[in-house]
Amino acid sequence: MTMTFQDSQNAFAAALLHPDLPLPHGITTARGTADPLRFAVYRNNVHFSLTTALAQRFPVTQRLVGPDFFTGMARAYAADHKPASPLIMHYGDDFPAFIAAFPPAASVAYLADVARIEVAWSQAYHAADGPPLEVAQLAAIAPERIADLAVTPHPSTRLVRSDFPAGSIWSVHQGETVVPVGEWRAEAVLIVRPQMQVEIRILPEGDAEFLACLLRGAALGEAAEAAFAVAADFDFGSALIGLTTLGAFSAFEPLEGEVS
Amino acid sequence: MSMSKDRTAALPQRAGLGLKPEHYATILADRPDVGFFEVHAENYMGAGGPPHRYLEAVADLYPLSLHGVGLSIGAARPLDREHLKRLRMLVDRYRPQSFSEHLAWSTHDSGFLNDLLPLPYTAETLARVIDHVDETQQWLGRRMLLENPSTYLLFSESTIDEIDFLAAVASRTGCGLLLDVNNVMVSAVNHRLDPVAYIDRFPIERVGEIHLAGYDETFDGAGDRLLIDAHGSAVRPDVVELFRHTLSLSGPLPTLIEWDNDVPDFATLHAEAVRADAMLSAAAPRRSVTRAA
Numbered sequence: 001m002t003m004t005f006q007d008s009q010n011a012f013a014a015a016l017l018h019p020d021l022p023l024p025h026g027i028t029t030a031r032g033t034a035d036p037l038r039f040a041v042y043r044n045n046v047h048f049s050l051t052t053a054l055a056q057r058f059p060v061t062q063r064l065v066g067p068d069f070f071t072g073m074a075r076a077y078a079a080d081h082k083p084a085s086p087l088i089m090h091y092g093d094d095f096p097a098f099i100a101a102f103p104p105a106a107s108v109a110y111l112a113d114v115a116r117i118e119v120a121w122s123q124a125y126h127a128a129d130g131p132p133l134e135v136a137q138l139a140a141i142a143p144e145r146i147a148d149l150a151v152t153p154h155p156s157t158r159l160v161r162s163d164f165p166a167g168s169i170w171s172v173h174q175g176e177t178v179v180p181v182g183e184w185r186a187e188a189v190l191i192v193r194p195q196m197q198v199e200i201r202i203l204p205e206g207d208a209e210f211l212a213c214l215l216r217g218a219a220l221g222e223a224a225e226a227a228f229a230v231a232a233d234f235d236f237g238s239a240l241i242g243l244t245t246l247g248a249f250s251a252f253e254p255l256e257g258e259v260s
Numbered sequence: 261m262s263m264s265k266d267r268t269a270a271l272p273q274r275a276g277l278g279l280k281p282e283h284y285a286t287i288l289a290d291r292p293d294v295g296f297f298e299v300h301a302e303n304y305m306g307a308g309g310p311p312h313r314y315l316e317a318v319a320d321l322y323p324l325s326l327h328g329v330g331l332s333i334g335a336a337r338p339l340d341r342e343h344l345k346r347l348r349m350l351v352d353r354y355r356p357q358s359f360s361e362h363l364a365w366s367t368h369d370s371g372f373l374n375d376l377l378p379l380p381y382t383a384e385t386l387a388r389v390i391d392h393v394d395e396t397q398q399w400l401g402r403r404m405l406l407e408n409p410s411t412y413l414l415f416s417e418s419t420i421d422e423i424d425f426l427a428a429v430a431s432r433t434g435c436g437l438l439l440d441v442n443n444v445m446v447s448a449v450n451h452r453l454d455p456v457a458y459i460d461r462f463p464i465e466r467v468g469e470i471h472l473a474g475y476d477e478t479f480d481g482a483g484d485r486l487l488i489d490a491h492g493s494a495v496r497p498d499v500v501e502l503f504r505h506t507l508s509l510s511g512p513l514p515t516l517i518e519w520d521n522d523v524p525d526f527a528t529l530h531a532e533a534v535r536a537d538a539m540l541s542a543a544a545p546r547r548s549v550t551r552a553a
Contacts, residue, residue, distance in 0.1 A: 005379075026416050030450075031482060082373065085372055089306055
């Protein structure tokens with residue numbers, strides 16, 4: 001009985017991914033016998049290429065735990081998570097969720113949130129280009145209409161909210177010298193690339209709630225009310241102008257269903 | 261196959277380099293004398309951002325080769341239509357002078373395996389690869405080049421010699437071949453073949469591009485020399501000599517220096533291209549007569 005091409009490729013892939021399985025049937029060498037070390041070259045290539053891709057996408061996460069711990073964590077992830085497509089730039093979108101549930105990393109409670117910032121950073125880097133909404137366009141809107149408008153986020157806009165100072169931790173680990181994080185508190189981080197440079201900003205609590213509501217599709221007025229509820233010092237005008245200046249939006253639009 | 265009228269016919273018969281993000285700024289500021297640049301197609305399949313901005317700028321200045329590493333032409337399963345669409349978008353946008361892919365597979369039910377895996381050479385696999393190359397050329401509306409692999413093991417079920425396999429794909433589909441001279445050295449040493457004899461038998465008139473790279477060296481389970489296609493160093497001296505022999509048969513051809521891991525500074529990389537360019541200049545023009553059998 002001979003295996004079909006698909007059968008033999010399935011067997012090859014299974015042996016590649018599960019080192020406990022025997023070598024696939026039918027592989028050989030010029031000597032006429034199969035060689036586990038030669039098959040291991042392919043196993044190593046797969047693991048090395050995937051862990052390297054994660055190390056390149058999560059440089060701060062790696063710095064926080066060191067290369068040895070990171071490689072172990074990346075290998076554990078890669079064992080059960082293969083890239084969904086040949087677009088390796090997207091590989092690891094769910095690595096932060098894996099980190100959050102990875103018991104050996106539990107003592108570094110903020111690690112998963114720093115990794116979420118790194119996912120958002122590379123998503124912003126590769127996001128579609130488009131002109132951000134400008135403040136001048138804001139000024140053209142009649143004041144009585146503004147509360148009922150919703151925003152179209154810029155394709156690169158991401159918001160990461162953390163119970164830890166994840167934005168400050170990310171920031172101080174950019175250079176060789178790491179200075180201690182000033183104040184240990186929750187942070188919300190805006191990641192956006194209005195032009196060619198990815199920008200990262202730690203937002204005040206009210207602005208973060210405001211933006212989170214807008215990203216869910218709420219109207220500006222409704223989002224402002226939610227922001228006031230969490231931060232009494234929330235300033236609607238400066239938050240809207242500030243986020244617009246940072247490039248977080250592409251357009252304003254009437255709420256769905258509303259006749260303009 | 262008809263070519264789009266605004267597409268330049270071919271890459272120049274010169275040395276080219278892989279385009280690396282760490283070199284974008286240097287290349288655009290200094291505009292070094294390089295025959296062409298080559299990119300891995302999958303690195304430019306994001307929606308937007310700096311990679312596209314830089315590639316547009318570089319493609320305005322230099323001929324471009326688009327080299328796929330994820331189409332999985334050697335897979336038993338059908339080609340991924342979504343990936344073919346992405347490739348077509350890139351080809352339409354950048355109008356590269358060349359598109360090439362590998363005689364290998366990388367996609368499986370469990371996902372993309374991110375390596376170039378080997379396949380047995382049989383009548384069944386040949387038919388599948390021919391279908392996949394035909395389909396790719398139809399989707400892209402152009403001729404492609406198929407690259408010879410580097411391999412670390414053999415399949416006992418193989419009934420067709422690798423060169424015969426590649427030649428059959430080329431003659432049945434009209435595709436060209438990409439001759440990776442480093443891969444020839446790696447596979448020849450790993451499978452106890454004569455690399456010069458491999459080059460001598462290769463259908464050289466089908467070759468549209470040459471690749472050169474550095475290999476690593478280790479030993480297999482029986483203590484035999486095992487070469488690894490590592491792309492992390494300068495081209496090794498024996499591969500340089502095999503390249504010289506190749507040029508004596510082929511005449512000058514577009515020749516890429518591949519250095520993808522531990523990427524050096526641009527000056528070091530460029531020195532490799534200058535060396536290859538000198539050898540290309542010294543090579544006699546390709547003979548127009550058909551090679552003797």
